[in-house]
Each structure stands twice: as C-alpha cells, then as structure tokens.
Amino acid sequence: MHFLSGPVGVEGAEPGDLLVVDLLDIGAKPDSLWGFNGFFSKKNGGGFLTEHFPSAQKSIWDFHGMFTSSRHVPGVNFAGLIHPGLIGCLPDRAMLETWNQREVDFIATDPARVPPLANPPFAGTAHMGKLTGEAKAKVAAEGARTVPPREHGGNCDIKDLSRGSKVFFPVYVKGAGLSVGDLHFSQGDGEITFCGAIEMAGWVHMRVSLIKGGMAKYGIKNPIFKPSPITPSYKDYLIFEGISVDEQGQQHYLDVHVAYRQACLNAIEYLKKFGYSGAQAYSILGTAPVQGHISGVVDIPNACATLWLPTEIFDFDINPTSAGPVKFISGTTDLPIAYDLT
Amino acid sequence: MHFLSGPVGVEGAEPGDLLVVDLLDIGAKPDSLWGFNGFFSKKNGGGFLTEHFPSAQKSIWDFHGMFTSSRHVPGVNFAGLIHPGLIGCLPDRAMLETWNQREVDFIATDPARVPPLANPPFAGTAHMGKLTGEAKAKVAAEGARTVPPREHGGNCDIKDLSRGSKVFFPVYVKGAGLSVGDLHFSQGDGEITFCGAIEMAGWVHMRVSLIKGGMAKYGIKNPIFKPSPITPSYKDYLIFEGISVDEQGQQHYLDVHVAYRQACLNAIEYLKKFGYSGAQAYSILGTAPVQGHISGVVDIPNACATLWLPTEIFDFDINPTSAGPVKFISGTTDLPIAYDLT
Amino acid sequence: MHFLSGPVGVEGAEPGDLLVVDLLDIGAKPDSLWGFNGFFSKKNGGGFLTEHFPSAQKSIWDFHGMFTSSRHVPGVNFAGLIHPGLIGCLPDRAMLETWNQREVDFIATDPARVPPLANPPFAGTAHMGKLTGEAKAKVAAEGARTVPPREHGGNCDIKDLSRGSKVFFPVYVKGAGLSVGDLHFSQGDGEITFCGAIEMAGWVHMRVSLIKGGMAKYGIKNPIFKPSPITPSYKDYLIFEGISVDEQGQQHYLDVHVAYRQACLNAIEYLKKFGYSGAQAYSILGTAPVQGHISGVVDIPNACATLWLPTEIFDFDINPTSAGPVKFISGTTDLPIAYDLT
Amino acid sequence: MHFLSGPVGVEGAEPGDLLVVDLLDIGAKPDSLWGFNGFFSKKNGGGFLTEHFPSAQKSIWDFHGMFTSSRHVPGVNFAGLIHPGLIGCLPDRAMLETWNQREVDFIATDPARVPPLANPPFAGTAHMGKLTGEAKAKVAAEGARTVPPREHGGNCDIKDLSRGSKVFFPVYVKGAGLSVGDLHFSQGDGEITFCGAIEMAGWVHMRVSLIKGGMAKYGIKNPIFKPSPITPSYKDYLIFEGISVDEQGQQHYLDVHVAYRQACLNAIEYLKKFGYSGAQAYSILGTAPVQGHISGVVDIPNACATLWLPTEIFDFDINPTSAGPVKFISGTTDLPIAYDLT
Incomplete structure (x- = not known):
C-alpha cells in the first residue's frame, strides 16, 4: 500500500x-x-x-x-x-x-x-x-x-x-x-x-x-x-554486466528484464565477497542510487543490461585488486525475516 | 559484419x-x-x-x-x-x-x-x-x-x-x-x-x-x-518515459524491451515536432550519447523505461515551452534509402 | 553583523x-x-x-x-x-x-x-x-x-x-x-x-x-x-578572463585580486548588453554559484583570474551569437538604493 | 621559452x-x-x-x-x-x-x-x-x-x-x-x-x-x-584553505596571491606526511588538474583562497582518518636537481 x-x-x-x-x-x-x-x-x-x-x-x-x-x-x-x-x-x-x-x-x-x-x-x-x-x-x-x-x-x-x-x-x-x-x-x-x-x-x-x-x-x-540540478553526484562506479541467459542457463530473446536480473545477481555475488549477506547486498541494490542501463538490445539473441554501483557509498574500497577482497563486514547483523504464517 | x-x-x-x-x-x-x-x-x-x-x-x-x-x-x-x-x-x-x-x-x-x-x-x-x-x-x-x-x-x-x-x-x-x-x-x-x-x-x-x-x-x-574519467559530460536531459504496453495497445508483463521501445517512439514523435523526419530522429537516438534506464521493473504489469536525451547536443532549444515547438529543421535533407532488391 | x-x-x-x-x-x-x-x-x-x-x-x-x-x-x-x-x-x-x-x-x-x-x-x-x-x-x-x-x-x-x-x-x-x-x-x-x-x-x-x-x-x-556530493551541478559556463591591469590601465604585479576584479567587471559589462543594470549584474555575481579561479600566477607581470558564470541559471540564452545579444531584461526594475545620510 | x-x-x-x-x-x-x-x-x-x-x-x-x-x-x-x-x-x-x-x-x-x-x-x-x-x-x-x-x-x-x-x-x-x-x-x-x-x-x-x-x-x-564537454571529471577533492598571512606571519591586505601560496604550502605539508618530498608534492600541484579558487576577498584584512586537490589521482587513499597517514611513498626517488653554475 x-x-x-x-x-x-x-x-x-x-x-x-x-x-x-x-x-x-x-x-x-x-x-x-x-x-x-x-x-x-x-x-x-x-x-x-x-x-x-x-x-x-x-x-x-x-x-x-x-x-x-x-x-x-x-x-x-x-x-x-x-x-x-x-x-x-x-x-x-x-x-x-x-x-x-x-x-x-x-x-x-x-x-x-x-x-x-x-x-x-x-x-x-x-x-x-x-x-x-x-x-x-x-x-x-x-x-x-x-x-x-x-x-x-x-x-x-x-x-x-x-x-x-x-x-x-x-x-x-x-x-x-x-x-x-x-x-x-x-x-x-x-x-x-x-x-x-x-x-x-x-x-x-x-x-x-x-x-x-x-x-x-x-x-x-x-x-x-x-532531471534536477541538485542530484547527488556519485561519479565512480563499478559496473556489472548481465545478458539474457537466466540463472538456469536458459536463453531468452533480447529480454532486458532477464539481463538486468543477471547483472543484479552478479553484483550480489560480488558484494558477498566483502562479507555481506545476500539479503544485505540485495537491499543495497534496491535502496542506493544504483543505475540500471539498457546497454544493448539488438545483438540477437542476447540483450545486455548493466548495473552501475557507486563505489563512494561504501565505507571501504570495493574495487577489485590483486590482493583480493577483504571481509570488511563481520556478518554479525542481517535483515530480520518475517516467516510466512502457515 | x-x-x-x-x-x-x-x-x-x-x-x-x-x-x-x-x-x-x-x-x-x-x-x-x-x-x-x-x-x-x-x-x-x-x-x-x-x-x-x-x-x-x-x-x-x-x-x-x-x-x-x-x-x-x-x-x-x-x-x-x-x-x-x-x-x-x-x-x-x-x-x-x-x-x-x-x-x-x-x-x-x-x-x-x-x-x-x-x-x-x-x-x-x-x-x-x-x-x-x-x-x-x-x-x-x-x-x-x-x-x-x-x-x-x-x-x-x-x-x-x-x-x-x-x-x-x-x-x-x-x-x-x-x-x-x-x-x-x-x-x-x-x-x-x-x-x-x-x-x-x-x-x-x-x-x-x-x-x-x-x-x-x-x-x-x-x-x-x-567508467572513464574522461567521458563527455552532458548534464541537461529531456527524459521520455515508456511502459510495457506496445504500439498496438497490447499489455506485456514487466517487459523492459517493450517499455524502452515506447520511450524511443515517444522521443521520435517529440523530435518530429521540430522538423526532423522519423528516420533522422531515430538516427539521433542511435548515435548520440543517449541513456536508456531501467526505471521500474516491479509494478505489475508495467515495466517503466526511460530514455535520456541530452539537450545540449542540439543547435537549438528542444525544451517544451508555452509557445510550442519551432520547426528549426527545414526537412530538405533526409537519410538516403536503399530499397530492397526484389 | x-x-x-x-x-x-x-x-x-x-x-x-x-x-x-x-x-x-x-x-x-x-x-x-x-x-x-x-x-x-x-x-x-x-x-x-x-x-x-x-x-x-x-x-x-x-x-x-x-x-x-x-x-x-x-x-x-x-x-x-x-x-x-x-x-x-x-x-x-x-x-x-x-x-x-x-x-x-x-x-x-x-x-x-x-x-x-x-x-x-x-x-x-x-x-x-x-x-x-x-x-x-x-x-x-x-x-x-x-x-x-x-x-x-x-x-x-x-x-x-x-x-x-x-x-x-x-x-x-x-x-x-x-x-x-x-x-x-x-x-x-x-x-x-x-x-x-x-x-x-x-x-x-x-x-x-x-x-x-x-x-x-x-x-x-x-x-x-x-565537498558535498549534493552540490547543485551547473555544467555549462561562460568564462570571463581578467588580468592584473586595473581599470585605470595601471599595471600590478601578479595581483590576483586585481585580476579577479577585472574579470568581474568584464562579466558585468557583458550582462548589461542583455538589459541588466550594473547593480543587477553585480548582484548576480555575488549571489549565484559563480566560480572564481586563480588561473595563472606566474607569467610576469600579469596574474590571470577567471570568473565562471553558469549559463543555466538564466531564463534566456546568454551565449554569444552572430546575431548579437537580445535585451531580454526590460530595465523597469532595479535594486533600491539607500542614500548615505549626510 | x-x-x-x-x-x-x-x-x-x-x-x-x-x-x-x-x-x-x-x-x-x-x-x-x-x-x-x-x-x-x-x-x-x-x-x-x-x-x-x-x-x-x-x-x-x-x-x-x-x-x-x-x-x-x-x-x-x-x-x-x-x-x-x-x-x-x-x-x-x-x-x-x-x-x-x-x-x-x-x-x-x-x-x-x-x-x-x-x-x-x-x-x-x-x-x-x-x-x-x-x-x-x-x-x-x-x-x-x-x-x-x-x-x-x-x-x-x-x-x-x-x-x-x-x-x-x-x-x-x-x-x-x-x-x-x-x-x-x-x-x-x-x-x-x-x-x-x-x-x-x-x-x-x-x-x-x-x-x-x-x-x-x-x-x-x-x-x-x-569549457569543454570532454573535461576529465574528478569529483572527490580534498580542499586546502589559505589566508593572506604569509609564511613569516606577516599580514597582507586581501591579497589572494599570498592566500593561494599558503593554501599550496598547506597542501605540500599534508602530502609530505604520505612520504612525498616537498618537490614531489609541489610538482603534483603544478601538473595535476588542481583547482585554485578565490573563495573570499572581502573580509578585511584576510583574503581566503582554496586549493582543490583531486583525491582520485592517487594510487592510495589520501583522506584524513583516525589512524593517521600511511607513508605509501618510500622516498627512494626524487626530482633531479640542476645546481646553479657559479
């Protein structure tokens, strides 16, 4: 509501x-x-x-x-x-x-x-x-x-x-x-x-x-x-690609919805390497000023969508480095769950 | 090729x-x-x-x-x-x-x-x-x-x-x-x-x-x-919305591809008011640094996509005004057509 | 106070x-x-x-x-x-x-x-x-x-x-x-x-x-x-140069204060061509998100300062064109003056 | 020449x-x-x-x-x-x-x-x-x-x-x-x-x-x-203030040149904490897309100038933290000197 x-x-x-x-x-x-x-x-x-x-x-x-x-x-x-x-x-x-x-x-x-x-x-x-x-x-x-x-x-x-x-x-x-x-x-x-x-x-x-x-x-x-001239300006992004092949490996035809879902799932997997739970990562993608771009919609059969994650919103560096990711997030908190009533 | x-x-x-x-x-x-x-x-x-x-x-x-x-x-x-x-x-x-x-x-x-x-x-x-x-x-x-x-x-x-x-x-x-x-x-x-x-x-x-x-x-x-730190920065956009109802009025389910197509068609209609042919307008959307955003993909049954057209690339003002659009483009040129061989 | x-x-x-x-x-x-x-x-x-x-x-x-x-x-x-x-x-x-x-x-x-x-x-x-x-x-x-x-x-x-x-x-x-x-x-x-x-x-x-x-x-x-990530972002500027030769033609030595004053006076003269009074133009420079840059301070004897005037704050186009400026401002209002008591 | x-x-x-x-x-x-x-x-x-x-x-x-x-x-x-x-x-x-x-x-x-x-x-x-x-x-x-x-x-x-x-x-x-x-x-x-x-x-x-x-x-x-629409866009800056009191503690009257010199010297001192020599720090200020702003020129007797140092040009984080600066630069190289002939 x-x-x-x-x-x-x-x-x-x-x-x-x-x-x-x-x-x-x-x-x-x-x-x-x-x-x-x-x-x-x-x-x-x-x-x-x-x-x-x-x-x-x-x-x-x-x-x-x-x-x-x-x-x-x-x-x-x-x-x-x-x-x-x-x-x-x-x-x-x-x-x-x-x-x-x-x-x-x-x-x-x-x-x-x-x-x-x-x-x-x-x-x-x-x-x-x-x-x-x-x-x-x-x-x-x-x-x-x-x-x-x-x-x-x-x-x-x-x-x-x-x-x-x-x-x-x-x-x-x-x-x-x-x-x-x-x-x-x-x-x-x-x-x-x-x-x-x-x-x-x-x-x-x-x-x-x-x-x-x-x-x-x-x-x-x-x-x-x-658009507003007073938009928060985050300029440094880490960008995740997704194509219109779904999580089960199934091909879809130039389907941007599927492609964006893959880009989102890719970003969630990435953020988990820093210690986030999947739900926390999902919550970041839903709330932060993340951009979703329709990058390619003509190269048959795959649409390509990109998810733009601003790096400056994090307290730590999420860029890839040779040293690999550090688990900055301890994992002691998570999003509470409300279980379905049966 | x-x-x-x-x-x-x-x-x-x-x-x-x-x-x-x-x-x-x-x-x-x-x-x-x-x-x-x-x-x-x-x-x-x-x-x-x-x-x-x-x-x-x-x-x-x-x-x-x-x-x-x-x-x-x-x-x-x-x-x-x-x-x-x-x-x-x-x-x-x-x-x-x-x-x-x-x-x-x-x-x-x-x-x-x-x-x-x-x-x-x-x-x-x-x-x-x-x-x-x-x-x-x-x-x-x-x-x-x-x-x-x-x-x-x-x-x-x-x-x-x-x-x-x-x-x-x-x-x-x-x-x-x-x-x-x-x-x-x-x-x-x-x-x-x-x-x-x-x-x-x-x-x-x-x-x-x-x-x-x-x-x-x-x-x-x-x-x-x-992304590059040296990207051309156009900041003033006119943004067109499209939803996943197609040109024939047919409903599609959270389909971003259809929604983006509507946003593109909306932008083309708009540009024609300034004197462009449809093909010229289409060509602008395909070549200029136009952004396509996946704006909403959860509000059943309509996805919402937006096309961001930078206004600064035009030699004239394309913003809506009370006076209405001026036909800045004379229509004397258009994109050449190569007809199909039969 | x-x-x-x-x-x-x-x-x-x-x-x-x-x-x-x-x-x-x-x-x-x-x-x-x-x-x-x-x-x-x-x-x-x-x-x-x-x-x-x-x-x-x-x-x-x-x-x-x-x-x-x-x-x-x-x-x-x-x-x-x-x-x-x-x-x-x-x-x-x-x-x-x-x-x-x-x-x-x-x-x-x-x-x-x-x-x-x-x-x-x-x-x-x-x-x-x-x-x-x-x-x-x-x-x-x-x-x-x-x-x-x-x-x-x-x-x-x-x-x-x-x-x-x-x-x-x-x-x-x-x-x-x-x-x-x-x-x-x-x-x-x-x-x-x-x-x-x-x-x-x-x-x-x-x-x-x-x-x-x-x-x-x-x-x-x-x-x-x-700086803030939420700063109003005006990107299109008209930029006025000033050098450290004052209004009387007097030379000053790498004096940025004098150079910026010239850049400001140059901007005021420019804005007057669109119908503004000098006081109105001065008021714009003092209140709008105008930038003052120290552009050159080593090329003896002239400092060079630049005043960056955002063009998007105006209701009309202030860029130079072959047609010359249009007096968009009628001149019927001005800043009230409080005369000195004698 | x-x-x-x-x-x-x-x-x-x-x-x-x-x-x-x-x-x-x-x-x-x-x-x-x-x-x-x-x-x-x-x-x-x-x-x-x-x-x-x-x-x-x-x-x-x-x-x-x-x-x-x-x-x-x-x-x-x-x-x-x-x-x-x-x-x-x-x-x-x-x-x-x-x-x-x-x-x-x-x-x-x-x-x-x-x-x-x-x-x-x-x-x-x-x-x-x-x-x-x-x-x-x-x-x-x-x-x-x-x-x-x-x-x-x-x-x-x-x-x-x-x-x-x-x-x-x-x-x-x-x-x-x-x-x-x-x-x-x-x-x-x-x-x-x-x-x-x-x-x-x-x-x-x-x-x-x-x-x-x-x-x-x-x-x-x-x-x-x-300005160009294709300017490198560094958005995150560390900004140094300087006022028109010189290195010897001498007061100058609304002198932006002196104030900018102080802002520069302040930035150099800061960068030295990360291991740079003074000459290296000076060289960065002279070559990188550093901005110099005339921030205040009316508050008698002090002008205030600011030097804007883009943080993204560094391979490491130069922002102040509770932990204090890390000497990322080893000090093994410096700018060669050409001594004056006598």
Whole structure:
C-alpha cells in the first residue's frame, strides 16, 4: 500500500494541456526521520529476485540530514535521492476504460496464475478517501489500481523524478487532478526490492503551470521530465554486466528484464565477497542510487543490461585488486525475516 | 559484419584469472575521419524499430576532432564517446559448447522463425583470418558467431566501455586471447539503430594486467568495468518515459524491451515536432550519447523505461515551452534509402 | 553583523586534535523563506567593486523550496548552495594574541586609512552573548573581531562549505568550542557583493567526531574540507578572463585580486548588453554559484583570474551569437538604493 | 621559452570582430609521448614558491594514451587536461604601445629589482621566425614579449582552455592573426611550478568563425570562453584553505596571491606526511588538474583562497582518518636537481 495525496485541481487545466510540475523540494516528516526497505514474501507476490529471496525481510534506514544509513546494512552511507514513487493526473473515462480492459484481457491469457498477471479494480480493499455511499461503491468497483505506471505517469518509481526536477504531465480532465505520494528517500533503478525503495513519511513542495494544448504541440503520450540540478553526484562506479541467459542457463530473446536480473545477481555475488549477506547486498541494490542501463538490445539473441554501483557509498574500497577482497563486514547483523504464517 | 583484431596472447594469463584491460585511448584512423550509422532492412533482420523503419537507411557522420556531425541529420553536434562494440577473451571448449548448445536449443523452439531466434555457427560465411585447410574448416564449423554478447563480454555494444575505462574480463584459456573490434565513434544506449552505432575505422591503445584467480576471488561470471574519467559530460536531459504496453495497445508483463521501445517512439514523435523526419530522429537516438534506464521493473504489469536525451547536443532549444515547438529543421535533407532488391 | 551560535563544547576534544564536522543539512527557517543581498556604501567600508557601486543597495531573494529568485533581479533562478559563512573552533590564548598583534601591527602601517586596514577588538559594539560584568568587559576588550577568516577557519565565506560537506578543524582548546553562523542561501566565489551573499535565517544539522592528534599527524595549520556530493551541478559556463591591469590601465604585479576584479567587471559589462543594470549584474555575481579561479600566477607581470558564470541559471540564452545579444531584461526594475545620510 | 605557431590569417576578420575558435582536438606528437615539468632556479627568475624551492628541478611525465604518470613522482596517475598555454590574436599598433608603455612605466617604479618587474622587448634574444633584415630588427625591438597574458589572451596558462573548449577572441587587426603554442598535457590552476605545466610537443586541430562587430555587441575587452564537454571529471577533492598571512606571519591586505601560496604550502605539508618530498608534492600541484579558487576577498584584512586537490589521482587513499597517514611513498626517488653554475 502507498499513501497518496490528491487529486488536487489546477485552475485553467483542460484536456490536452501539459501540466508542468516543479518538484521544488521534498523532505521527510521532521518527527519521522527514518524509512524502511523490504522484500515481499514470494507467497505475497514476491519481487524481482523472489526466487533467490523468497522470505519477507526488512531493513530500517535512519536519516541523518540529507544522508541515510541502516542498522541492518553496515558499511554504506549515502545521500538521499528523494522522490515520489507515484505522481500523475487523473485519467478521463476513456483512458480508464482502456486501462481496465487491456489489463483484464491480459489476466485472461493466464487466469490461474499466482500471483495474477495484473491487478484489476477490487472493491474489497479499495481505500477511497472521503468518498461515501454509492459514489464510493461505484468508484471502488471501477477505479484502476494504482500499482503500475500507466500513460498518465502514476507509480513509475523513477528515482530521477527527484526533488528539483520538472515534470510535464498529460492532462485528461478539466482541472487535471494531480495526485502524488509513495515518497522514497532513495531507490536504485528498477525498485528491485519490491516493496520497495526506502519508504518514508514526508512532504512535497510543488509549483504548477500549464502548456496549453501541449500534448498535441509536442506529441506527448507519456510524461516527460527534466532531471534536477541538485542530484547527488556519485561519479565512480563499478559496473556489472548481465545478458539474457537466466540463472538456469536458459536463453531468452533480447529480454532486458532477464539481463538486468543477471547483472543484479552478479553484483550480489560480488558484494558477498566483502562479507555481506545476500539479503544485505540485495537491499543495497534496491535502496542506493544504483543505475540500471539498457546497454544493448539488438545483438540477437542476447540483450545486455548493466548495473552501475557507486563505489563512494561504501565505507571501504570495493574495487577489485590483486590482493583480493577483504571481509570488511563481520556478518554479525542481517535483515530480520518475517516467516510466512502457515 | 564487424572487424576484429586478435586474439592476442597475454603472458601469464591462466583460466580463472581476471584480465584487467585499460582502454588508454581509442581513435579514428587519421585518413578516415568519418563513420556511418544505418538501419538494416526488415528483410535483412531489421532492428529495434524495424516495424516503423523497415527500409535500409544510412547516415554519414564526419569527425571534427573529438566531435561529430552529419550531413544527413542537421542541427546536432556532439562529442564522441568512442568505444569498442566488441571486446573479450576466448572461451574454452566447455564455454563454447554451452553457448552453441543453448542457442541451438533456443532456435529449436521456433525453427521456422524469420529472422531466426539466434545465429548458429555457419561455415559458409565465416571469416577465419589466417587459418587455412582443415583447421579453418573445423573452426568455421564450431566457432560461435560473434553477434551476441555472452559471458566473456563479446559484442556487448556498451557505450560506456569508452576510452579511459578499465575492464575486468574472465580468462578461460591459457594466454587469455584478447580480441577487440567493431569500433564506434558514438552510440546511444541499446544501439537501437542496428546496424549500428557510428561505425568507424580506428585504433585502440590498451594496457593489460592480471588479477590471479580473480574470478573466484570476486565471484565473477560476466565482465565488470569502471567508467572513464574522461567521458563527455552532458548534464541537461529531456527524459521520455515508456511502459510495457506496445504500439498496438497490447499489455506485456514487466517487459523492459517493450517499455524502452515506447520511450524511443515517444522521443521520435517529440523530435518530429521540430522538423526532423522519423528516420533522422531515430538516427539521433542511435548515435548520440543517449541513456536508456531501467526505471521500474516491479509494478505489475508495467515495466517503466526511460530514455535520456541530452539537450545540449542540439543547435537549438528542444525544451517544451508555452509557445510550442519551432520547426528549426527545414526537412530538405533526409537519410538516403536503399530499397530492397526484389 | 553576522549572528553566531556557540561555542559548543565537544567531549574529549583536546588541543592538537582535528574536529571532524559533517554538515548533514542546512536550511532556512520555515517562517522566513527569504534572504537579502546588499552592497555596503563606500562610506561604510564598501566592498570589492565599491568604486563602481558606491551606494548602499539591496535585493530581496525569495526561496522556492531549494531554489531562489529575486523581485529585483529578473531572469535568474538557481538552486541554493546553502552554507555557513562562518564556522570554526575557539583559538587559545596564544593564537588570539597572534591575531590581535599582527592585525594591530598592520593597522599601524597606515593608521589614518579609511576604512582601516583591519578591525581590532572594539568593546563599544561587541556582542557578548550571555556574558555579564567583568567577564564581559574583559572578553569584549580582547576578543578578536569575527570579520576575517583566520587559522581556525572563521568567516571564510567559502561557498563550498555547503550542506553535505565534511570539514576538519584544528582544535586549540579543551572542548574545541565550535561556533557556526552567518548562513548563506547562495554565494558566488569571493562574496564580492559585501555584504554579502544571500543572507538568511536558518538552522544547521551537524555531526562531530575527532581525529586525535590530527594536527600533527597531517600537518594541519588551516582547516581542510571535502565537498558535498549534493552540490547543485551547473555544467555549462561562460568564462570571463581578467588580468592584473586595473581599470585605470595601471599595471600590478601578479595581483590576483586585481585580476579577479577585472574579470568581474568584464562579466558585468557583458550582462548589461542583455538589459541588466550594473547593480543587477553585480548582484548576480555575488549571489549565484559563480566560480572564481586563480588561473595563472606566474607569467610576469600579469596574474590571470577567471570568473565562471553558469549559463543555466538564466531564463534566456546568454551565449554569444552572430546575431548579437537580445535585451531580454526590460530595465523597469532595479535594486533600491539607500542614500548615505549626510 | 615557448614555441608558437602563427600568426595565421582569417579571411574576413576585421578589427572589432570576435574570432570564435573551436579547439576541436589537441594531442601530443606521436613520436614524442612525454613531457616535462620543472621549477626555475631562483637565480633565473624562480616561480611561485621559489623561496621554498630555490633550485632548478625537473620531472619527466610519460603519456599512456590519455593518461600520464612520472618516474620521478610515484603514486599519481591522471588524465590529461590538454590545452595551449598561449593563444590569441595580434594586437594593433595602439594596443602594442599600450602594453609596452605600461610595462616600461611599471619597471621604472623599481628598476633595480631582480628579477625585473616585467620583461620589455629585448632584441638580443627575440625569436623572429622567418623575418629577416630590417623588418626583423624593427619587430624585435618593438614586439611585446610573450611572457604575460594580456587583453588579447596570450600566455594565459588557463588549464580550462582545453581541447573541446570554444574561445571568443578580440580581433585588433585585419585578418586577426591567430597564434597558438606552449602546449601543456596537464596543469594545475596557477601554473605554480613555473616553468611550467607538463610541457609537451604536439598539434592542435581548430575551427574558426567570426562574430562581426562582436567586441562592441558584447562589451568584450578580454577573451571569453566556454569549457569543454570532454573535461576529465574528478569529483572527490580534498580542499586546502589559505589566508593572506604569509609564511613569516606577516599580514597582507586581501591579497589572494599570498592566500593561494599558503593554501599550496598547506597542501605540500599534508602530502609530505604520505612520504612525498616537498618537490614531489609541489610538482603534483603544478601538473595535476588542481583547482585554485578565490573563495573570499572581502573580509578585511584576510583574503581566503582554496586549493582543490583531486583525491582520485592517487594510487592510495589520501583522506584524513583516525589512524593517521600511511607513508605509501618510500622516498627512494626524487626530482633531479640542476645546481646553479657559479
């Protein structure tokens, strides 16, 4: 579950406009200077590496001004790349129906799948804010779930929509209806430790303006954005390659998802040589300002993805040397596990 | 076809070592200060956006010192991020057999497919260097094609393996057998305009050293590398989002390949508003230092990929404004087309 | 006048140690989201360009999250490089006497000068915090004025001591006695618009630790520091050169102060071509993240200094073009002047 | 002595224009992949720290592709920030006379000084290229020495005029008369180890264009320039402060030259703790991409300058730690000394 604020109306906004949102600043609530990162249990939907980390595990991250560190993951300390996981304007009725239809159709291709291929509207657990009575029932039954990113933006979990960035959103309804939430103190590309990034309670300071008729003027279907000039700048990276051959040696066709998974697994193996548990290494990849690049997608049959791990976030040197790695991490702490109830 | 130099033996290299390669400098041949970028015809295998650009097209890029511009793509000018498309050490017999087996098995899952799912050894067109007679025949019949990236590196087409970077390669055979080639003056992430980047004739200046037993010490399966300190630094980007719903509105499951394709198509539509033809815009995405990020891969069912287009490479301002885009590009030139022979 | 907080005692700190201060975060007071920048009247001591701007003038800068803009200086908008103008540990008695002696000796070389060459202790206007009675009188009479930077750090006005940076201060007395204040939202190198930067009311979040005996271990006389990883990154600059020949054509010997003044005057002339008043241009140089570099100091008789003006802080393009500059700024606003009382 | 090429005529250039020079690439001569850095003997004019390093000393720097290291200064290795020390257009007669007059006047203020305050035209040693006879004699007698930077640019020794940068030069005579030379493989801000940077034999690839009447349009007196997008990016610095109190404890008035000297001396003391000789440390500051910033120039009586030393150029960690510095450098090599002939 992610908390959202909104929708907020924007005077003058009309369908076809672009809503320009300046994320002027984002911060943690002053009485809540911590966040958490966790993996879902495989039984609860799992995540990117759920075959390797099937249990629910969690780490706590304390905020020290603009920096964070964790009692469960020693040896790393980095500046927050604070951003909302979810932000976007309301869909109109046609867009909403498109979403619901294509996802229902998709589920139908493998209806017995666990977890399901997508999440249709589900009135039973819908959180409907201040709506009551019939209105609430109607919306809960039809409202798209906020799990995935869609044409309007939504739960993109793009770490680079960080404070200081400027986003251009398609407007579908009069007043735009801007919502924002699911704040993250930091996240690696992919949000691979679902759920999630370093999830936090916080506030957002935004400014909005409009480009009238901007969707047609610029041919916009999905949001576009410009990065912040105030991004933490880690420049020295150790980069891991992965190709679209999976852990079982199975070949996949130009599959970047598989290739990135291999790059992540390669990075985890590497970090274990310095004393980290697999879960700790996984947690670093999900929370630190790690980059995931689509490096090659045309050299049949292998896609090549790269994971960029900033070396400066570590208290020690993680570069390869002739002497081999030193076990800087003692292994006395690890991420607590919450075992599945049977 | 890409030209390769090597394999070169490295004294002291043994299986299990890491070969450390410093790419000290790379340059174009002084008598050949130009390169080309092209799209394959769909009939010839096509590329990333072959449904949209089914014909063979080509642009010529002239080199001006460290910069490049094209007579076929006006209005852009950027510094070369020069790199080898292909680099890596020889596989041993077991690794070679693994490659051939898994690719042959993969082809067998859809043997009638055009183009084929992968490219098995093909003696008919194999370029075998100085080999002759029986040795040549044997190697041509068994040697893996150099099209895809694999565990040893190979044709990764990673733009960030640029001059000044340092790469750590797995060593599989005594002497390592380092090969390098397929030089690119510049390329965007993904090498989406297959073939290819800005392909050029040039030279490489390398230094090698060894980390003995480094594969086991560091748990290395694929190469790892460190980026160059001398990378062209474009900092202002316009970023396009794409999700894993394809051009026909079809839903795909956390498919980053589809999502990146949408981000690319979104960027092309945007650039057309400034007067570029689709082919010119495509060519920019394939050649300029464009970044492709795996932004979200867990929010079922949509992956989210982002394409980062550096704004500073353009002679004019491509940022969205209230006034709307100006057609800076007159449309009088375009990429020449080579029509398929029938 | 600049407000200071402290001195704060640090447990375990002893003379000869290095006090390591992490500036974890700095911000404006939430009820005071604005700052000011001003020039002193020449009669009141003036500033770097007081011959050219002899009157007291002031601009107000509003804070919008992490950004600032001014009603008095249109067309610029930049991210704050927030930092304390003044920070450092208490001197011991010997250090204090060294300071007072060398400054009194210096004043004596030209005692009639207006303004004086330095500012000796002056009990009449000393702000003594909670001290009372005899103690207050004694300290007011002997305490060094906090105007200049000295061996302990002090009023260095180094814009790069920004939030996220790490500073190593010499410790002279038991408990260190760390003071901090004179907060700036942003400042150009040199703080040339004295007074001052964008002066603001705010708060500082710090963490301290010690390197025992660090002064001798590392041969430290003045503080050293490491920059923040979260610095606003403007990458595109227009750079102005200045040499040590002054505005009257007078030659000075390798004088970087004179050379930087020429670079500043050159930048002001340039900005005036876009419609700015001289005072507005001066204000930009004093407040924006402008860099001042000591480029050449050995080519007799001219020092060469360079002023780096980030182009991205402007709402319009300030680069030179064949078409010549456009007067984007209408000239309808300017910095208010406070005329000297006679 | 520095070698120059030129003056080269530019078609269409007239007095008052700006000559736009793109430094497209610069490199070492392929048969001369090395350079040198040296200190002048104090008897021969000395340099910035001649009181501390009075003897002529020299280090040899080998080029490895885009990187350099020295047999005389172990433990450092950095990418070249290649640039011309000297570049600019011909002065006209009036400008030439201004130069000669002000420098002769300046010498007259202390005619007995050794070394002299400036270097007037000196026919005895003038290198006059292809000129012969009377023309040669006349020019040798009147031509300004090329030692200092002046209004036209000249021997600015600005390390940031590096390959990839774009420079706008005032044009004083028909045809402009562009000269360039004194190539440096790398240099720290200030070129404090006079002579000089890493001096090398090489080539320059330039492109020129004109902004007609640009001097008046943009109010240009000295050259302006834009930095290269291909600058080596070292991001982690250790920064040394210096104030305008000299080594003898003498106070100077807002003197940035003195303050920078103190920052340099502080950095040298620091580096000696890791085993470097003073001369080696001095050599690093003169050759590596060290930045010198004018940090504060208004806090009477002390200027504050900072020296930014990139930490990534060292083979070992030079950051301060609780454990204190380790003597990584054995001290078995040093810079050879050439003793003064008596």
